[in-house]
Amino acid sequence: MIKRYIYGNPIPTNAVAATDIENGEGELQYFSEIEMGGKIILSYAMNDDDIVYGLGEANRGLNKRGGLYSSYCTDDPNQTEEKQSFYGAHNFLVISGMISVGVFIDCPGEVTFDIGYTSPNMLNIKPGTGDFVLYLIEGKSAYDVVRQFRAMIGRSYIAPRWAFGFQQSRWSYMDEDEIREVVRRHREKGIPLDAVYLDIDYMDGYKDFTVSDERFPDFPAFVQEMRSQGVRLVPIIDAGVKIEEGYDIYEEGRQHGLFCKRSDGSDFVAGVWPGKTHFPDFMNSNARAWFGSKYKVLIDAGIEGFWNDMNEPAMFYTEEGIEEAKQYIADFDFDCGDPGKYFELAGKLTHMSNRKKDYESFYHNMDGTVVCHDQVHNLYGAYMTRAAGEAFAQIVPDKRMLLFSRASYIGSHRYGGIWTGDNQSWWSHLLMNIKMMPSLNMCGYMYSGADLGGFGSNCTRDLLLRWLEFGIFTPLMRDHSAQGTRRQECYAFGETEDFKNIISVRYSLLPYLYSEYMKACLSGDMLFKPLEFEYPSDNFARTVEDQLLVGDSIMIAPVYEQNAVGRYVYLPEDMLYVVFRSSSLRRYQVMSRGLHFIPAAVNEVPMFIRKNKILPLCRTAQCTDQIDTSMFELIAFADSACEYRMYEDDGISYNFTSPENYVPFRIVENEGVLTADSSKKIVKLTLY
């Protein structure tokens, strides 16, 4: 049961797809409202053992209690524990305890969530404005609340099947030859690979929708060359458009007034990678259509996927900021007397990036209404994704494109996925990745993943292995690293067999993962679930944050500590422990409900198969195109008849509804003997 409460005059956000939500009448339930200077604080008194789920891409654990969060899309790769804002802004949370209540604050400006930070049992939500829509969702359980919410916000973007292959990225592979080398080394070592990313240097002077002639003399031919090796190229598109006379995007945008403007009507200028840029006004439908249409340039060259970046929007500086700094420096007394002054000087220059003050200084034309950017800040990246998604529906209506973004706001989940932005080669970020996946699913983000191995800082062999061992379960499985860091491709760490083996498990699991992903997308369900969602009456299970259900058949318990030889797990029921040394080399152990320490070496993938569930595995392959889906091996932990319905399709079209898309695998009982039954060829049944 969802009720809508409208406060003031909210700005439309496109977050909610449902059109039949009832307006709540009378006083708001569960929350108390305090009005202060036109703004409203919403308070909820939590019980000691309430869990608060949600907030999508946010800091801390599955349970958000104890933290202060600010929804304000922020480019900050140094994600330490005290940080309040990440790249995405997802204002949905679920209180799970004696009652199950969800709340979604549809407000495109800043919203803060104080979830037991100031006072342990008080949840305070503070929208930065009095104009917003609040949706209150009552459910039978947290899981039920999530499903209602997901139904309300509409079907999530669905990625093509090839995007479930392993993908390799770096800022940046500088030219054709470097990419050829990356592909060659993967193929040579037998490490599966489906895509290589083009970071900002593929462009001509960081100009969107251009390709450097020098680095890629015949880009369409090179795209085909890679394609023939089973590898897609995925270029980056940044939000800012370079100011350069004669550059068509710049000229068109300026001419048709499609850029964000200052209060005096001039085009707003921000410094980003290309130097001075204008920001397309994605709040404006004409600007969206115009910018979206530009993706065709690259699609025509054979490109099938994009990542939209820098769309918080990230700003290194503005002309105004530089002018201020210049003045400050001109007046600065370079005497050494006062250390405070030096901190101020340094701060002046380092804090020139992403200033709230700058976000307050430019404007959008929302199809006739002029709105200050700050008020719709969280929509900017989301609407860039929308621009691309809407354009793809025009340009390639029958083909799924890969698309994901850095900044996001609920609603953009219908147009594209997200990656979780710039992270670090920290073990704590591997753990954060694990805990974040279900939260993202709750908020509609199904095609998602983190930069495996970590973007910033130097990765070690063991960290990359452990991260990949989790990453094989995330729809977006991409190794990505920053300029200046240690090389992070799998072949950079020696003894590549281990990397090959782990990634080969992904390819064996791919039909299952794709099936579970697709079913979750099509039914508004989750791929990654907290244990509580499947075992709601198990009080211990609800406290577990580092084990997840992945689809219907398996539970995972990744190892995320350096030098660990295994880890503790809690099994809410008897399960079959399967350790993959490679896609084909495995060991099995039936484990009983309760606590265990599971050994899992640095080159092993631990996994649990649930009771009376079936895990179908195919033979591994070097890329998704080569996966043979005519025959399967089944692993089952069954003491009676059971079934797994596998979803499959062509992986690229929108034909989701054919009954033929569902293939059952059955364990059937014949005179007391359990055997496998399917229309697919079953090459082996491993039954416990």
Next chain:
Amino acid sequence: MIKRYIYGNPIPTNAVAATDIENGEGELQYFSEIEMGGKIILSYAMNDDDIVYGLGEANRGLNKRGGLYSSYCTDDPNQTEEKQSFYGAHNFLVISGMISVGVFIDCPGEVTFDIGYTSPNMLNIKPGTGDFVLYLIEGKSAYDVVRQFRAMIGRSYIAPRWAFGFQQSRWSYMDEDEIREVVRRHREKGIPLDAVYLDIDYMDGYKDFTVSDERFPDFPAFVQEMRSQGVRLVPIIDAGVKIEEGYDIYEEGRQHGLFCKRSDGSDFVAGVWPGKTHFPDFMNSNARAWFGSKYKVLIDAGIEGFWNDMNEPAMFYTEEGIEEAKQYIADFDFDCGDPGKYFELAGKLTHMSNRKKDYESFYHNMDGTVVCHDQVHNLYGAYMTRAAGEAFAQIVPDKRMLLFSRASYIGSHRYGGIWTGDNQSWWSHLLMNIKMMPSLNMCGYMYSGADLGGFGSNCTRDLLLRWLEFGIFTPLMRDHSAQGTRRQECYAFGETEDFKNIISVRYSLLPYLYSEYMKACLSGDMLFKPLEFEYPSDNFARTVEDQLLVGDSIMIAPVYEQNAVGRYVYLPEDMLYVVFRSSSLRRYQVMSRGLHFIPAAVNEVPMFIRKNKILPLCRTAQCTDQIDTSMFELIAFADSACEYRMYEDDGISYNFTSPENYVPFRIVENEGVLTADSSKKIVKLTLY
């Protein structure tokens, strides 16, 4: 068995106290040596399951594998996973596997340790110079190696007993009245308290050995006033001496040439809290004696303890650095074209602190020999501590003073303790604190602790509670927080009963902790031990990093995760689980060897008593002076006769050797019944 190997012409460091170490002959064992340009790389091929212990105050876990470490004392409070240098430099490590080998690189300049970072099984040690002493220690076990090493480096500094009380700090309590209020609120709420810290603002203009008249009109009287309430004041002493005409310390230092010098012979200038300062040349024995003698000013005012700070030495800037920045800015083209230029500009100003270049630009007079600071960088803070320690032996020869430092190098452990420097209110720093304590003990640092609750960032109630639940075991138990952060005193978080209760456990444990600390100091043993050290044949125990033995009777397993309701533990033998809700309110459970999940609420202290061991508890008190040591309660987990020998003394003198300092508590068997026996009054025996 210890062998010494001398490379080149090492600078003496005062690290080793033993005078009877044999020089090794022939080729170096275990390590292979590669000479490169006058420097030497020492390599060791690790086995897969070797553990590498040591490095004292260093990043990561108990097991140092997988990390890159640089011994170069560094003021960096943002201790994220990739950081290589912390405040201390402790070049001792132990390889524990098929063989047990320790290595100590006595080299006061930079030394890097690549412990399986570049290549998982290679340990590479790279002293920054060809001049150093290497000590190679063969032992029967890692623990044996540590004890040999500790014997070699000499007896650790011994703190007065009052320094085991709870201590409250903040940067800064600004005046008498604020301190009175801090004390009043502790006493009012019944939260025990033994000391309050004076951070930099107690001084007159940040000038060492001055006290602001304005903030403390009659300092000696105020010291006594606090003392009469059971509270000692502990002032900070910074390394840098303010340049100010007429300020005696400055004038004397300049006149007698006791400051560090530039290559041209002028006194080196660095910007720190007071603005421009000179650094006392602690490498020089005259400068040490001179600076040390100044502590008398404050001792005469009634002060009984000090913390030496900023002695890496931390530098915000130098005159040279400012000149460079000024030039850079003067030449800077304030156009917005190139973002790279702006990052460079910002970097220029933020990286003005603690530049290697500046450390290379000044010199010490080591009693006749001129040495570049960079070559002896890690000795600076250590020798400041030495200056104070040596002075105390003159000023108050019969009285133990509290003394600890931020920067350190092995050798300084004989003169003072250390705190682990500026950390953050991060759960990960609580865990790091836990893992660091045994490493510090290995390197001789016995009186030590972290800033409980975290120095930087904002603390939450649950984090402070959990951190205190560990902090009650660390000799230095101090809550400290930075300017600008949320107030972090126990009374700042509401429901103070929980804080009172947890700290009351410390006071009940104090006779035991002091006893174990003293025995460890006197015998060169450890207070905090990894499980492996007591259970060497237990292969699982050696992988456990988050449980520690504290003295002989107990094992701890602190909870260090937010929202956790308990944690997993491994018991290497049957133990008695004791949960303290307060010093007197406890629950008990006998637990068998193996894996368990122990419930431990946010206001509870979990603890384990080992088999046939006794834990003596006294009644809690409001300060250490009020602890009644005439009567004890005993908790014992015994199935046969056993004994605990408690060390006690007057807590302030150096009378350590009296046989009366040892008081036995015995569980004796009389006709099959176990009862307690002691010269102390036993008010209760809780026996399981």
